[in-house]
Amino acid sequence: MTILMLAIFFALLVLAFPVGYALIVSSGIAAVTAGGMPSATMVVKIFQPSQSFPLLAIPFFVLSGNLMMGGTLGKKLIEFATALVGRMHGGLAQVSVVGSTIFGGVSGSAVAEASALGSMLIPWQKKEGYPAPFAAATIASSSVIAGLIPPSIPLIIYASVSDQSIASLFLAGFVPGLMLCFGFMLVCYLSGRLRNFPRLMNKITAREFAKITFYASPVLAMPLFIVILLRAGIATPTEVSVMAVFYGLVISMLIYRDLNLKRLIDALVHTAITTGIVMLVISASNMVGYVLTVEAIPKAVAEWALETLKNPLMILLMLNVIMLIVGMFLDLPAAILLLGPTFVAIGNAIGFDLIQLGIMMAVNLSIGLFTPPVGTTLFVAAAISRESIGAIVRELWPFYLVALVVLMLITYVPSLTMY
Secondary structure (H helix, E strand, O other): OHHHHHHHHHHHHHOOOOHHHHHHHHHHHHHHHHOOOOHHHHHHHHHHHHHOOHHHHHHHHHHHHHHHHOOHHHHHHHHHHHHHHOOOOOHHHHHHHHHHHHHHHHHOOHHHHHHHHHHHHHHHHHHOOOOHHHHHHHHHHHHHHHHOOOOOHHHHHHHHHHOOOHHHHHHHHHHHHHHHHHHHHHHHHHHHHHHOOOOOOOOOOHHHHHHHHHHHHHHHHHHHHHHHHHHOOOOOHHHHHHHHHHHHHHHHHHHOOOOOHHHHHHHHHHHHHHHHHHHHHHHHHHHHHHHHHHOOHHHHHHHHHHHHOOOHHHHHHHHHHHHHHHHOOOOHHHHHHHHHHHHHHHHHHHOOOHHHHHHHHHHHHHHHHHOOOOOHHHHHHHHHHOOOHHHHHHHHHHHHHHHHHHHHHHHHOHHHOOO
8 A cells, every 4th residue: 555655656746746636646546445445534534634733833823924024024134134244254145044044933934934035135145246146045045944943834743743842842943943054154154255255344333233133123032932932831832823923913013013904915815825735735644644554654664774774873864864865855844744653653763852853854854945856945046046056056065064964963962952
């Protein structure tokens, strides 16, 4: 049944079927024909994830991000990042990295981040004399930090697969997210210094910087607001996501006063589209999980890994290699949902902490977002910059190197995620 499902799934991917539909068709055919599942049961399995209370957090966090970043606050965020690092070597590129890190605390989505920030920053950097491929490479790579900074959508999805605490995953994602941030900033600094990129020379007084920071403080406080409420046990993740929407409405209506009916409708439409895409993949993956569970595939793979590789360090290396390959062809949510059950079984078998595993998966599969042939943020950055994929990839190699170093540290140094 599993072999039939995988054969149909990859055949559909080759035919350019959307991943969600390919998962439903392949798992459905395998379950009904080879597994003898009644069609009514298949429908129930697909519908089941939509009744998950924790997954209700996804549309609300997406909506809060759309409300806050669609107006004045996005510009204030760029002003803050520019004031903070704009005068350094490679400063304009570092603005992209800092902006992505902060914006990740609002959107939780790498693709939304690449689109929103890229449309503002790539044309600006090109105008100031930065090479367009490098500007696009910076946005494509740094936007994936959103997958680690609360409210990270990939971590919420992993929590639903592994039955781990969303609050613990959010807290564990902070340090790895900052490691990627500082690593990418170092790449931008060295590139700017060695390649003599233009620098902003205008000075900002302490008073002006304090004013800029004050106006950007609502978005700066968002990740802390989320983690404190969760860790203190004040609210569940879903309740916090609703509070985040209320927070975004208050900020937009009463402080910045830039929320009109058109922007509200746009935010709701974009939220509905994003949620529909994510939930389609989640629902389809529930059928795939059923097929794998019936045939005990996760348990069989875990036993094979223990018997063949024996050494837990080698098993972790194997998991990373598999994820790097899968991440090149599947979007992050789908990859987590497909690999999660099997990897959780392997993690339990070797005594590997599942929170650390979740962060490892998020970092690893995020690399695939800016890696050909189907890297989502890579294609978004290419479309905005109007540069070829090849030209952007040539600028990405130092960002790949940093991401791989961070991945290895997270994999083999538990203290970076377990604190």
